[in-house]
Amino acid sequence: MPLLSDPIFGQTMITLMAAIVLVLQITLVAQKSLVSSIYVFALQSFLLAAIAGTIAWFTGAGHIYMAAVLTFLLKSLLLPAILIRLVEQIRIEHEMKPLLNVPVSVVISGMLTLLAYVVAEPLQQQMSFGSPSSLGHNTLPVAVALFLIGFFLIANRRKALSQVLALLSLENGLFLAAISLTYGMPLIVELGVFFDVLVAVLVLTILVGRIREAFDSMDVTRLSRLRG
Amino acid sequence: MDPAHAAPTAYGLALSLFLAGWLLSLVLHVWRGTSLRLAGFVHWFALAGSAAAAAAGAAALVQDGSWRWAAPASAAGFSVSVRLDPLSAFFLLALAALALPVSAYSLGYIRHGAYGRSPVLRSGLLNLLLAALALIFTANHVILFLVAWEAGVAASYFLVTASHEQEETRHGGWMFLLMSRAGAGMIYIGLLMLSVSAGSLDFDRLSGAGSAMPGAASAAAFLLLFFGFGVKAGVIPLHAWLPAAHPVAPSNVSSLLSGIVIKTGIYGIARVCFDFYSALPPWAGMVVLAAGVISGLLGVLYALMEHDLKRLLAFHSIENIGIILMGFGGGMLLRSYGYPKLAALALAAGLFHTLNHAMFKGLLFLGAGAVVHETGTRNMEEMGGLIRRMPRTALYFLVGAVAISGLPPLNGFVSEWLTYQVLLAGFGTTAEVTRVAFPAAGAMLALTAALAAACFVKAYGITFLALPRSEHAREAAECAPSMRAGMAWLALACILLGLGAPWFMQVFDGVTMQLLKTRISLAAVSLSTASIQAPPPRTGAASPLALGLLLAAFGLVPWILWLLRRRRVTTAAGPVWDCGLPALSASNEYTATGFSKSIRMIFSVIFRPRREIQPRFEASPYFPSEIRFESEVRPAPGASLHSAVQEALLRLALRMRQIQAGSIHAYLAYIFVTLLLLLLFGVRS
């Protein structure tokens, strides 16, 4: 199967999937429903796992398979499940009002993508494409954009839980960067990162629950007693 | 003992005693912190240490050259590196000469609760303060100097706030601390500039380093150091802490503060102007001279307006700092124009006045302490007639008052006389602007000194003479023997430093040799006539000893005649002329406020006096039942400087608090914007 061993094909696939990931990220910005956001996130994570799998396939590195599988299990199955369960458990309103309205947010996301390109472009100029060793390098701007948009998303969300989700999507950007630039971090590091992400979500969800109990709301704009 | 080892041994002994006293006080404080007897016991360490320090200073001054000792620096840069060079030794001597009587005085003084609730701790702090001062004067390393400097500040602060239960005390201590720190900031920067340029933190290596720096940096460092040390010295307009902190401190502490703590500023200025800078352009001397003139004149003018005895003395400290700086400034100008001999005279004048001021101001504060303790008030308007209740204190205070007024034959006269000679010598030897500055400064010095005399007529007259103005004053009693001993020592020092000035002047030989390469006593002393003299081009001589003896003789002759005569004429005690009204009472007396009224009116441009008289009438406007009189003057320039700065800062700070308004979105936005900015501008550059 020459197609499946043609690095150009791999490159094309990865580029396509990365583009979809970026679109999904912007969808997250525009999304108002919490539950749908979680599904979007799960889809995004799945695509990332697929990118990782593709790279693993073409480079034949075992630890990237591992990363792909872990991503798939953790980010597109386990974490969304935990979040969905939490949403149902504490019966929070599904509607999430961002601080800035959707059109403005989307425009800002677009600008951030542009900025990501500006930042990553000089790096890309120094890269060589087309060889297996550079597979996926061209997704660096996407990774930076995911990161920036994720950051923006955290700052733009009122609900505690949606901030957690945004933090996770930001993390996805990092994963994309790691996987595309260096074919994943060393496995032991990668494992540690996954573990941390898992614990972070657990910790944050517990906190969300307690905040909800204490404040009768998940709106973090209410958390403004500590000043000066 | 080998004389070469005398100074180091005594010096080490002094420091050990001070520090041992302090450490011991910490232990004793834990054991029995309120025991006055233990507090007194700790003071004995200060007393013994001061005696050792006096020996060290004297021994070091007698022998030529400097003694150095250094321990290797720690990893953090701290180094015990000390040096007894002539300048250090002189200040050490001044410290000891004051600390000794003050310690003695304290033995009796603290028995009446002057140290507040933890007397043992405070008495230990006095030891710490003395140790810090000794180290300030002898440090040979920037870091040791600064450590000692701030340790002295901390010790002074906690001594000043001994009775911190009162708001006024807290405020005074706070002002002291705040301004000290601000001054220290300037000193840090200045010393850093010097030491980085010299490539060393050793004072030895800093000698002359200032002049080796490039022009602008050299000037900036000089100004920073001068004004930094000026804060400590109380140079107007950086003086605001002085009248706030001196009055509220226990009087033995006030005495040390005024006598020697502010002299650390003078030490710094002397060290900087004459050692770290081997040459300075004339403007630097003009700055110092101007600071001296302004401080001297405004200091005494504001002292005149005071009726708080201790505040009055505090303002006089500013005045005397001004006189010292006139000497220094003159010396710097003369050095700039190439007259090292005259510069040496000026330096000696300034240093001599430093010591003299320590003696008489220390004495006056101790006397004030005794008076304040007996009358329970610092307000002179409630004193009066104390000369009958406290005759010894009154006598010692009188000696101090005469000395501070610069009257012959006491020590104040000697140093002011030298300063006059310096200012006179500067005229015609220097260029156009400065040649006028010198005699102008001389005229202002004359005004300052005459006003000081007026002020002490007031202070002494209102406090000690005439009728008591309050019940407390009427029932005052003479103070404890140890307190009197302390004052007697200082009074004696004022007299001896005056009469023995020609001999004492030789002490400055080492200093002038070190800093200006000339021996001052060759030019300025004539032992055959027991006189001090000014070297050419403006000669002149004065012999306080001869003047004193002649005065005594001329006074004694008529007095003896009078004693002989007295048996034959009738002397009767009679009432004072009271315009025929019934019995003179204390309310007829001139008040301190009244005494200074004419000066208040004459200098109203400066004082902007405001007064308010509110009579209350019952039946007819001719018979007021009650009259309220209020009078105040505008505080000295710079008195509100710190509060203006403080207010502006606080307003700004309040506005800046909006940064932290509790919104996590804002917080995230800060980071996000920072990130974007750095990505935009940081990566490509």
Place this chain on the structure above:
Amino acid sequence: MTATVLHAVLQGLLLLLLSPLLSGLIRTAKARLQTRRGPSPLQPYRDLGKLLRKGMVIPETASPVFAAAPFVVFSTTLLAGLLAPTVFAAAPLSQFGGVLALVYLLGLGRFFLALAALDTGSAFGGMGSSREMTIAALAEPALMLAVFTVALTAGSTDPSRMAQAAIGQSWRFLAPSQMLAFTALFVVLLAETGRIPVDNPATHLELTMIHEAMILEYSGPWLALIEWSASIKQMVLLTLLANLFIPFTLASAPGVPAILSAAALYLLKLLLLAAAVVLVETTNAKMRLFRVPELLSVAFVLGALALISTFLFGGR
């Protein structure tokens, strides 16, 4: 040594004996100018004699300061007098202290007198003391500037040297700096000796007096000492004025004729200056206290001008 002692004793006697006469002469001349007969010039001697013989009333409130003041005032004034050259170009004791010491000795006397005035507890005493110290303080800078001017041209603050240095330059007196300084010093003299327009020595109206208010409670021999000192002080200041600015009449070499002519010329100068004082006193009214600073500021400016003109016209 013996010569110095002899010189000092003689000059002391001169001051002690002649100063009351000078005061008397001024008083008489003033009376004559006001077309009064006035007392005899010898009246001050009679007053002093009388006072010395009389008993005293000492205020009940007085302390030792009150008792000490007359003696301090007397001794400081006399010693100040011995620092100034009178007949000879060299003052007897000027090696012990120059013109600065002289000024400060007078200051010491004033200090004690002002204290004594406060000591009685009388409001007048306080008033006099306050005013005296104020005026003295204001006069001081002008005095110093004038003295500086002379000291600068002479190169010394020693009055003997100041006088000697000027002897050779006979017309120096007419130099602008000297004239200005002379005028400044003259105004200071009026203030220091309590003359009209600053103070009225003849007044006993409580609210206007200064010097008299201070010594209101003194009587008998102590009053005599104070009055005597006041006369001496006046003579010393006139002497300074005369001999620092017009020194060429002074005897610099021993020899009876020279000494005699110098003595005569000295007295003549004193009389002329006294006449000037009399003229000023008769033609002026006493100033309000708060206008005195204006007068003294004029003196200050004159002194400053004097100093500046030492180099303004190409002098040293």
Place this chain on the structure above:
Amino acid sequence: MALAWLLAIPLAGAAATGAARRRAWMEFIYCLGAGAALAASAFLAAAVLSGGPVSFLNGFLYADALSALVTLLTCAVWAFSAPYTVGYLRGAQPAGAPARLGIRELRLYYALSHLFVFTLLGVSLTGNLGIMWVALEGATLASVFLVAFYGKPTSLEAAWKYAIIGGVGLSMALFGTILTYYAAFEGTGMETWEALNWPFLIAAAPSFNPLVMRLAFILVLLGYGAKAGLAPMHTWKPDAYSEAPAPAAAMMATAMLNCALYGLGRFFLLSARATGPGMPSKLLIVFGILSIAIATPFILVQKSYRRLLAYSSIEHCGIITLSIGFGGPLGSLGAVLHMAFHSLAKPLLFFSAGNAQQHTGDDSLRNTAGGLVHALPWSGAALFAAVLAVTGTPPFPLFLSEFTMLRAGFAQGHAWASITAVILLVLIFSGMFGHAARLLLGPVPDLPAGDRNRWTVYPLAVLSVVLLVLAFWIPAPLSSLLAQAASLLEVKP
């Protein structure tokens, strides 16, 4: 092996605490663990001093002088805070929290504290920059519940802000780490996890792509800066420090701050070698000054003294950063010294302030009647000493380190930065001391006599004495450890 043992101590402590059923056992385990860790870290430091860097598991665990110093400081702070923690948790708890802590709360606290220390030790003891990130993230997670410990609404608020800002910050740091790895990967072709090991990285750094390293440094600076509390990423600090129990806050303000700055310092060295020291230095100087400047107004106008301490921590974070940024032998020495001295002075401040807060039930600077020193003679004196110490007042050793830092500024041609720092430090002093004086001095307050709990008083005395002694005399081994650490932190061409 020593490295592994050291890490095992807090981990075993956490496990044992989880199993413990009685308060006394937990307290004993905590103190024992702290003591053992201090001894072990001293042993480690001695080993590093005598035999150079120690490495275990192929460099997975690694300690040179710098990491040994940071480890030693972490353990020292732990050792000082352990007895204090015992006393503090026995004492009265703030309003809104359970009046007496139950065994469950205590277990949670002690177990989390052990874990917190474990992660902090992990940061300084690993040689792998990736693992260092993992450990630092772990430290955040372990400490979130320490911040939220009292369960008050404000505690939860603080914990949330801490968690989110910390999380965002650390993800930036992770991005930076990924880019560093990429640079190493690209520059050397090395692809195993050893490519993130420190000795390898620092040796290979000159061959890294400067552009990548520049980007990486920016991200790491913001990321670890957020963890350390550099402005403008500092905003979580006042909330977290004022809401956490005092001993936990002290650990965060010293040990965690050190660890974050340690990480930042490592990346600084890498990027300085890769891109030349110009840009990284400049950035550190800017952020250092900015942190000091931002802290100043909040110190001047502050109504809660626990928050005051947090701003002081921001200031000190700025000082250390500034000193690293100045560079040169003096700059790195200043940074290392300041790290060390600050780690001893800050706990003193937190402990004495904690005592005051426990005694009055309030940490307000506005409603105070003053005179606290009458009721709390020991804590009051310690608070004075601590305020003087953290404001860099001689003779406390922080003066020496700050002065070294200022000297470095002048020596390296950043005179203006130094001068600005001096001015700000003077202002901060006036703020800090003014508040302390208002709180402590004054008329006798209407409070019972305090300072009766030995557990909370003795650590104050010991810390004060240690601080004062260090100002004048630093034991030779410690001094050479400091010198070696400083030389490791210095950028060498």
